[in-house]
C-alpha cells in the first residue's frame with residue numbers, strides 16, 4: 001500500500017482505539033539494511049495511525065535519567081524567588097524557568113498546573129562560541145542556568161545529549177518510513193535544534209477545575225518529542241479519533257515518542273501530530289522530561305514529495321521551522 005493510501009486508510013478507520021504501540025529499538029543500528037527497513041515499517045505504522053509510541057532499548061542510560069531526576073527535584077525545591085531570577089519571560093527566547101500557571105497550552109483553559117525549566121543545545125564543556133546556534137534566526141538566544149545549583153547544568157545537559165543521540169537514530173527510521181533515503185534528514189538536522197524541558201507537576205487535590213490541569217490539550221511543535229515520565233504515576237493522556245482520552249502510563253524501561261507539528265506539516269499529515277494532555281491526580285508530585293527534537297530552524301517545511309499527490313494536495317502554508325516554533329511558544333507563554 002502506498003504511503004498516501006496508508007495515511008488515508010488511517011484517517012477513515014477506527015484504528016488507535018485503546019492502546020499505544022511499543023517498538024523495540026535494539027536493532028536500530030543494525031548493519032543489515034533489511035533489518036533497519038523492517039523496523040521502519042513498525043515506525044511507519046505508529047506514525048501514520050497513532051502519532052504516539054513507546055520505545056524500548058532506547059539507549060539512554062538509567063543512571064543518566066536518575067541523575068537528571070535528582071537535580072530536577074532539587075531545582076524545583078528552591079525558593080520561588082530564586083527560580084524567578086531566570087523567569088522565562090525575561091530571558092532570551094524562552095530559556096529558563098516557567099512558573100506554575102505561566103504557560104497555557106490549551107487556549108480554552110486558564111493556565112497549566114506545572115512549572116518547568118527550559119534550555120536548548122549547548123556543549124557540556126562550555127565554548128565561547130556555540131557553533132550549532134549560528135543559524136537560529138527567530139529562535140536565537142543562549143541558555144541560562146541556576147548558579148546556586150552546581151550540578152544542575154551538567155546533569156541536565158548530559159541527559160539532553162543522550163536524548164539527542166537517540167533522536168539522531170530515529171531520523172533515519174522516519175526517513176525510511178516515508179520512502180526516503182535513510183540520510184534524507186541529515187543535512188536538515190545538523191544543528192540539533194532540540195528544546196528540553198524539565199517539568200514538575202504538583203498533585204491536584206480537592207475539587208478539580210477542568211480548565212486548570214497539569215498541561216492542557218495540545219500538540220507539540222517540533223518533529224517529535226522524546227518523553228521520560230516518572231514511573232508509577234499515571235498522568236499523560238492521548239486523544240484518539242473517537243475523541244476519547246487514552247491513558248499513556250509510564251512503562252518501565254521505555255520512553256514515549258510522539259510526533260509534533262513540524263512533521264505533520266512536512267509530511268502533509270501523513271505523519272500524525274496527536275493531541276495529548278497531562279493531569280496529575282495521583283496525590284504526589286510528578287516529574288517528567290520532554291525533549292522536543294526539531295529540524296534546523298532555517299529549514300523550510302515544504303511538503304515531502306512522497307506525501308503529496310493529485311488527490312492529496314499540500315495542506316499547509318510553507319514556513320521556516322524557527323518561525324513556526326517561535327509563534328507557538330509566543331502563544332503558549334502569552335508573550
Ligand SMILES: O=C(O)CCC(=O)C(=O)O
Pocket residue numbers: 197199215220227229235236276277278288289290
Ligand atoms: O508531562 C508530560 O507527560 C507531557 C508533557 C508535554 O506534553 C509537553 O511538555 O509538551
Ligand SMILES: [Fe+2]
Pocket residue numbers: 218219220276
Ligand atoms: Fe506535549
